[in-house]
Amino acid sequence: MEDLKEQLIETFGEKNLVEAFGQLTLTVDSNDIIKTCLKLKDFFYFDTLIDLCGVDYLTYGQSDWDADASSSGFSRAREVQGDEDRHKQRFAVVYHLLSVSKNYRLRVKSYVDEAEPIIKSVTDVWTSADWYEREAFDLMGILFENHKDLRRILTDYGFVGHPLRKDFPMIGEVEMRYDEEQGRVVYEPVSIEPNVNVPRVIRK
Amino acid sequence: MAEIRNYTLNFGPQHPAAHGVLRLILEIDGEVIERADPHIGLLHRGTEKLVESKPYNQSIGYMDRLDYVSMMCNEHAYVMAIETMLELEIPERAKYIRVMFDEITRILNHLMWLGTHGLDVGAMSIFLYAFREREKLIDCYEAVSGSRMHATYYRPGGVYRDLPEKMPQYLKSDSRTAKELAVMNENRQGSLLDFIADFAKEFPKSIKQYDDLLTDNRIWKQRLVNIGIVSADRAKQLGFTGPMLRGSGVAWDLRKNQPYSVYDKLEFDIPVGVTGDSYDRYLVRMEEMRQSNHIIEQCVDWLRSNPGPVMSDDHKVAPPNRVDMKDDMESLIHHFKLFTEGYCLPAGEVYSAIEHPKGEFGIYLILDGANKPYRIKIRAPGFAHLAAMDEMAKGHMLSDVVTIIGTQDIVFGEIDR
Numbered sequence: 050m051e052d053l054k055e056q057l058i059e060t061f062g063e064k065n066l067v068e069a070f071g072q073l074t075l076t077v078d079s080n081d082i083i084k085t086c087l088k089l090k091d092f093f094y095f096d097t098l099i100d101l102c103g104v105d106y107l108t109y110g111q112s113d114w115d116a117d118a119s120s121s122g123f124s125r126a127r128e129v130q131g132d133e134d135r136h137k138q139r140f141a142v143v144y145h146l147l148s149v150s151k152n153y154r155l156r157v158k159s160y161v162d163e164a165e166p167i168i169k170s171v172t173d174v175w176t177s178a179d180w181y182e183r184e185a186f187d188l189m190g191i192l193f194e195n196h197k198d199l200r201r202i203l204t205d206y207g208f209v210g211h212p213l214r215k216d217f218p219m220i221g222e223v224e225m226r227y228d229e230e231q232g233r234v235v236y237e238p239v240s241i242e243p244n245v246n247v248p249r250v251i252r253k
Numbered sequence: 254m255a256e257i258r259n260y261t262l263n264f265g266p267q268h269p270a271a272h273g274v275l276r277l278i279l280e281i282d283g284e285v286i287e288r289a290d291p292h293i294g295l296l297h298r299g300t301e302k303l304v305e306s307k308p309y310n311q312s313i314g315y316m317d318r319l320d321y322v323s324m325m326c327n328e329h330a331y332v333m334a335i336e337t338m339l340e341l342e343i344p345e346r347a348k349y350i351r352v353m354f355d356e357i358t359r360i361l362n363h364l365m366w367l368g369t370h371g372l373d374v375g376a377m378s379i380f381l382y383a384f385r386e387r388e389k390l391i392d393c394y395e396a397v398s399g400s401r402m403h404a405t406y407y408r409p410g411g412v413y414r415d416l417p418e419k420m421p422q423y424l425k426s427d428s429r430t431a432k433e434l435a436v437m438n439e440n441r442q443g444s445l446l447d448f449i450a451d452f453a454k455e456f457p458k459s460i461k462q463y464d465d466l467l468t469d470n471r472i473w474k475q476r477l478v479n480i481g482i483v484s485a486d487r488a489k490q491l492g493f494t495g496p497m498l499r500g501s502g503v504a505w506d507l508r509k510n511q512p513y514s515v516y517d518k519l520e521f522d523i524p525v526g527v528t529g530d531s532y533d534r535y536l537v538r539m540e541e542m543r544q545s546n547h548i549i550e551q552c553v554d555w556l557r558s559n560p561g562p563v564m565s566d567d568h569k570v571a572p573p574n575r576v577d578m579k580d581d582m583e584s585l586i587h588h589f590k591l592f593t594e595g596y597c598l599p600a601g602e603v604y605s606a607i608e609h610p611k612g613e614f615g616i617y618l619i620l621d622g623a624n625k626p627y628r629i630k631i632r633a634p635g636f637a638h639l640a641a642m643d644e645m646a647k648g649h650m651l652s653d654v655v656t657i658i659g660t661q662d663i664v665f666g667e668i669d670r
Contacts (some may be wrong), residue, residue, distance in 0.1 A: 070337050070603050096489040096527045099606075100615060101562055102630040110600070145604055145617065145632070149498075149505050156604065177492030180640035188301075203294035203669060211300060219306055247308050251623045252597045 053093070053153050060088065074156040079142075079168045082159050086174045089146060095155060098171070100145035101181035103189030107139055107215040113248035139163040140191055144171070161191060170196040188213040219243055259287060266295050270373045270655045273665035277642070279654065286654060291639055296669040304629045308595025309335055309409065312626075319405035319631060320667035323362040324394075325354045326609045327667075328407040333513065334408040334605035334616040337599045342508070342572060346561040347411035348515045353449070353552035354397070354406070355607075356513075356545040360456075361390050362610035362662075363538050363545075367463060370535075370659035374476040379466050386459050390454055396421055396445045403572040410565035416556070422450040446553050453550045460542055467535070477532040481645040481657045484529060491644070492637035495612025496541065497661065500526035500534035507608035522549050531660040538662075541610075569596050595624040611635055611662050633667035 051072075057066055057075060064207045067074045077085045138160040146155045161168050170193035171178045182193040183202040190211035193199055201208060212218055220243050228235045265271035274295035280288040300319065304312040316327040329351055330572075336343060340542040368383035391401045396417050398404035406413050420441040423434060440451040467473045483493065488501040498505055506523045508516040524540035526533030565571045572591055573584035600622040606615035612634025619628040638661040645657050 069601055070340075072604060081291070097492055097494075099492060099494075099613060100604075100617065100630065100632040102617065104619060104628050109627060112623060143617070143630075145615070147613075149503060152510050154604070156602075174491070176487075176490045176644075177637050177640065180636060184636075203297045205294070212299060219302065232597075245306070247311075247594060247624070249623050249625050250594060250597070251621065 050153055053151075053155070057155075060092075061085070072154065072156060074158055076158045076160075079159045079161050082142075082157075082171065083169050083174070085157065086144070086171050087158070089155065092149045094151045095146040097147045098144060098175035098177045098181070099147045099154075100143075101171075101178055101185060102143050103185035103191045103213070104141040105139060105142060105189060105214045106141065110146055110251065111249075112113075112251040113245065115167070140166045140189070142168055142185065142191060165192075166190060167192045167194055169194045172196055187211070190214060221248055256572065257529045264654070266292075272369065272658055272663045274669075275658065275663065275665065277654065279646075279651070279666070281651060284651050286646045286649055286651065289643045289654065291516050291642050293639065293665070294669050296665040298670070300670045301629050301631060305626055307625050309598070309626065310595055312629075313408065314403060314405045316455050317405060318666055319633065319670060320611065320614070320635070321402065322365045322403060322664055323358045323610045324404055325351075325358045326362075326407060326607060328405070329355055329514075330605055330607045330609070330614050331614045332407045332409045333607065333621055334603055334618050335598065337603050337605055338601065338615075338618065339409070339459075339570060341410060341565055341567060343411045344562045345515070346556065346559060347563045349552050349559075350412050350416065350563060351407060352514050352516065352519070353549055353556065354393075355568065356548045356552070357390050357393055357449070359545045359610040360542050360549075361387055363542050364390075366538065366610075366659075366662045370662075371467065372384075373655045373659045374473070375648060376470070376473060379463060380482075382459070382462055382466070386456065389448075390483055391589065392421075393445065393449060393452075396448075398465050408564070408571065410567060410571035411563050413564075415563045418444050430631065449549060450553045453546050453553065456546050457543065460546075468539075474532065476652075477535060477657055477660070478530060479528070480531045480649060480653050481660055482528060482530045483641070483645065484663060487525060487644070488529065491641040492632050493612065493641070494637070495609065496534055496537045497634075497638055499524065500537045501529035502518075503524055505657065507606060507613060511606075513605075513607060519548050519551050521545075531656055534660050542601075597622055597624050598626075606632070609634055611664070611667075614637070631667070631670055633670065635661070635663055635668045639663055639668055 054073060060073060065076045140161045141161060142159050142161060144157040146157060159168060168191065170182055170184065180202060182196050183199060185191050186193060186199050187201040187203050188211055204212065210222060220239050220241050222239065223236045224239045225234055225236050259280055259282045262281050264277035264279055266274040266276040274297065276292040278290040278292065278572050279286055300315050304315055304453035313328055313331060316331045317324040319327045364383040364387045371379035378464040394404055395401045397654035420443065422438045422441045425434060440448055478645050485501045485503050488503065502525050504523050504525050509523055509666050521544045524537045526537050568587040573587050577584040578588055598620050600620055602619045604615055604617045606613050614634055617630040617632065621627045642657065646654050
């Protein structure tokens, strides 16, 4: 793995590579993703794309409680937090690469624009990206340019919204029931209340 | 004359060979598949969203429900991710217990796969044989965790409790005579380890029976040989792992290549296929059961001679002793904090993967220092395998689709999450 680290630093620069818990993370610009992936596949022997996922950093590092409020429970819960708390970029796409022939792994991370979360598809580099990109589109709303079949995959036919985004409510937006009069299934706004049993706290 | 057209066939979601809720849209020319388009998500429960809203320890139970035929392996990946973040060292005995139950789980999974795969392609009796042994292993789950399926037995820091000293026995009932009862309880006289040792001793005979039923069976071979061939290069391109990759001749197993827990101290072999067809994958999984059995034997031997703690004594993560709580204030506080707020992990990210019976099962955690994960991504092996359905089924007959679903060992709990 030390060899891999050296070579990666040589090719991509030291500031883009982070090591934590014995795992390497390479951050690349979203415009260079195809170029980088091809390089990783051809020169670093990353023959398998193990995983691809979208990340939404909207509420990263924010807790439900004020840091020093511990006596009065939920009444001190924070509603909206200021801009200074926010992670600098909202969306990221994370690729987990594995080299079966060389036996090492690499995580590649690429931040994408919040207003237009688009990144080039890597389906031509690794075939397995096909469904993973569909999943990231479905659950996180990230668009993959040049993907041949970017349909929803896990949610229902005709589903609206991207459920793993942090601004999508836990309880969902609509609920479904069978309507006797109309003789069909109807969608209505959810009738249940959101309920947090354990608030999110951050302790240093 | 009527025009000859391709037609589209809807397969599932309510079809016994769909292994749950797979819906396939098949474009067929005569009886030859031109395109297979799997529609998934009918079992989507939003596990990732749910896990993000709960303290770490409350989500272990969700892991059981992912791949619901290899429960403890899922838990293992999850607790390992947390332990990596905490840099927590767990007791050696807990590691051996985990490995033993991982292998029991592997056999459970493969027996389930063997039975249903056989059933799909028309071999009825193998199902009954496979479930006979499966029942005994499910009893081991029950003995150790109280639950036959969704165990929640692995915890960050070790396992919930030590192996029971006494294997539960069948009770007296009107429907069985005393003699029958004695036979049923014959291998349940000692501890759980005795029961498992007895199972491991008898299991090779059972595998021999499956072997006799299927391996040289003419119909079985007609249905499996040369069906769904995947070359080694394509298998890697398609993100295959586990027996699907090994069936194509790639000797890749995380237990050997990137050993976790105590796998580096155990002796076992990695079977690989040659042609990469469904029959090779069948042979690989059969051999894996034998190897798992061998690992279980080694674990039983080690566990017999090495008593010790099974849970870390770091009470920020592991609950304190119940008795200590009665007069030790610190223990009481730890207990209260652990079961209300949970514990906070440091900010950062980690990916931990294990060799799940189906392939590589990975947990990717992004944390911001809170008592809940900020983002969790579950890497399910079946997801990548099912994505290859189109490529594997193309050019095969309609009946072969059923074989391919079977050989991929599809379980929807993990694919739909």
